[in-house]
Amino acid sequence: MDNSKEERLPLLGELDGSDLKKRVWNESKKLWKIAFPGMIARVTSFGMIVVTQLFLGHISELDLAAYGLQQSILLRFVNGILIGMSSATETLCGQAYGAGHHHMMGVYLQRSWIIDGVTATILLPLFIFTTPLLRLIGQEEDIAIEAGKISLWFIPILYYFVFSLTIQMYLQAQQKNKIVGWFSACSFVVHVFLSWLFVIKLGLGLAGAMSAFIISSFLLLIGEFVYIFGGWCPNTWKGFTKAAFADMFPLVKLSLSSGIMICLELWYSSILVLLAGYMKNATIAISAFSICLNINAWEFMICLGFLGSSCVRISNELGSGNAKAAKFSIKVALGTSIIIGVIFWILCLVFSREISYLFTSSEEVAESVSSLHVLLAFSMLLNSVAVGAGVQSTVAFVNLGSYYAIGVPVGVLLGYVAHLQVTGLWIGLLSGVVVQTLLLSYLTWKIDWNEQVNKASERLARFFIE
Template identity: 70%
Template sequence: MDNGVEERLLGLEEQEESDIKQRIWVELKLMWRIAFPSILARVTAFGMIVVTQSFIGHVGELDLAAYALVQSILLRFSNGILLGMSSATETLCGQAFGAGQYHMMGIYLQRSWIVDFVSATILVPLFVFTTPIFRLFGEEEEIAVESRPIGLWMIPILYSFVFSLTLQMFLQAQLKNMIVGVLSAFSFVLHVLLSWIFVNILDFGVAGAMGSFNISSWLMVFGEFVYVFGGWCPNTWKGFKKAAFYDICPVIKLSISSGIMLCLELWYNSILVLFAGYLKNATVAISAFSICLNICAWEFMICLGFLGAACVRVSNELGRGNAKAAKFSIKVVLGASVCIGVIFFALCLAFGKQISYLFTSDEAIREEVSSLSTLLAFSILLNSVQPVLSGVATGAGLQGTVAWINVGCYYVFGVPLALLLGYVADLQVKGLWIGLLGGVLMQTLALSILVWRLDWDGQVKKASERLNRWFLDSSEETN
């Protein structure tokens, strides 16, 4: 081979390498434009739950255990349903934005409000009858009784989810979610300030912490309403339309499959908290398990930002009909998420024993939390992969398939393993957490295989068929 040919080949290789670097850089900028505001919003929104737990934990051990049960089981259960059903908004709005069907996004948003509001209303009795529910589950009588006032305080929080989750996904699909991050961060700071005033200065106790939680949550929702209704989304929000009440059955179907997908995931942790209540020294077990789960879930909010980025990028590219770009975006988002996961894994290993001091002054709970720190670190590492793969499935509209994967990995494998290790092997809380970790590992492997073998050209066709089936032009929308 002469020198001229070799030089041309080297030049082509350098050009290809330069093109790949440029593509990665462009994709990273797009990803962070979606992921950073989403991470900020989710971390601060979940941070309000953790801050509330921290203030209640310093009120009393019994109050902390009651809050842990209501939040970890009932609120997480309800949030799973509403978050899952709201992810239908994420799929539909993301694909509509990619296809240029902007006016349909507002209609999809209104349909999701209808579906989510009815769902939230059905869930209200869970928070009204917390004491008999926890008695039925066999929890300690003192904890069950103490849970009632906390459950009633949670009802307004439940309805705030109906709007905050759907509005965030509506804005995220059109790359306007920075406002969500700013509002959420402001609400978080306000919540910390109000909690300190109500609990530490005015000595309102549990009522002060929960009142602050409600005020801060609804303030964020009102801010999002002002942004959407005030004219900052002129192409995607055309006002309230009667069309929102038509063709709602397909939205319900997609919402239910989305809800089941995420519910099975979030309930998995809640069920294990419930089982922690049957271990020796239940108050300590529930409190320690809940603290570790909330730390893990708080870091998981960062990963949910990458989930949102993966969902939006995949749904946008499928809406545009570009399967190759969708696959490329998956690789970039997954790589970034894993890098962040490794950093938090190292931090958790280094400072795992000091974490408990933020939440409680009870020495027994602190020791139990410290003993779980290594398992917590590995859970955080897995969190960097699994949510991105779930986001890819959501962007492609494969929520039903993921729901079946969750059933097998979590409830056929994970829960029995947790019970076996926790009770039969007498590993107590550690056994429950190892079982939890095993189920997540199985789900991550299954989702990896699903995404690897997916027919992306077929997904482009399905996205096109879905959008065309529900498309309304301007005259149809008005009529």
């Protein structure tokens, strides 16, 4: 391993004020160059889910509640698995790019398509048998039937996730995510237009809203395929290869480790939405809770886009054997992300009621959303602290303890025993996030970055193919 770069980098304590400002500024420019397109891509991609909910909310309360239940539980469940497993692609591609193993990035991408495609197919019955499953766990009959209709429309979206998530991470790792940002933004604009045309002008209702979602999603995917196969990634895409099927087990193991970490986080809120379905006036409770979750998740996409760029920077530096630069990068990224969280915290406190009416025409639902605005604001603030670089298995245990040993029980006690209803569930959600944030901040502070460099070097050597 080449330590020459590391020797040239002074410790933070050895820097004077001007040197520190210069290093922070230079690192910030590198991060934002990757982060801004990543933010655009994540915000607009998730925005299509939110826009679909927005249009359905103006059709009927039942459609809004059914979509909220379906999207917040089933789609989040599946999306959590696929995002988590795809994050292994982000780690490996970032480290391969930093080490100069450019041709391996295309191999990693193809392996991730195989693993994620098989995983999606295994999960397919959940979308086909949604109504019986919701009946089995005691959800209201009319919501279960309507959610079953919506779930069939989500099947194409399931396979869209398989390719789109991995392609985005593959392009971002080689700092080509600007094109993903452009494609995602254009797709979002098309989605808003088609939703307006199909739902408002043509009155196609649920079918119109979901058709707009599917069409705009696959337009994005087609654009990404054309970019990769058309020769715009000459160093990293060498065509399809049988090597993609070789040595799959270590990648599956890494994917599962990353997948569990993300899944435990995303499923946490899904469980709370499910619990909201057992409350009095379940339609209102599910609608309000899912709207707040989507607002929260939309802001989280901004933080995720920024911290995704941090993962690329850290992976690049680890791949090139530069531990101090990786450590410095995560400090700059976390500091900037917290500033972003404070901005959204203020916006949510000021404009909570106006935001709620974007999603619904129901006064009762809007009032329920507005009553949660303080808790929602603090959730956004905590979203900005998302850590876990290089400690996937440890983070999985932290999430398990924070969310399921603390958050869910507190939410159940306050929501049902103390009769705080949806507010009690959200306080439970927030308590779990607070514990997770404190524990992960400590773990990140204690990371041995030299050890992470060694692990990255060993992993790249194990997967390398001439």
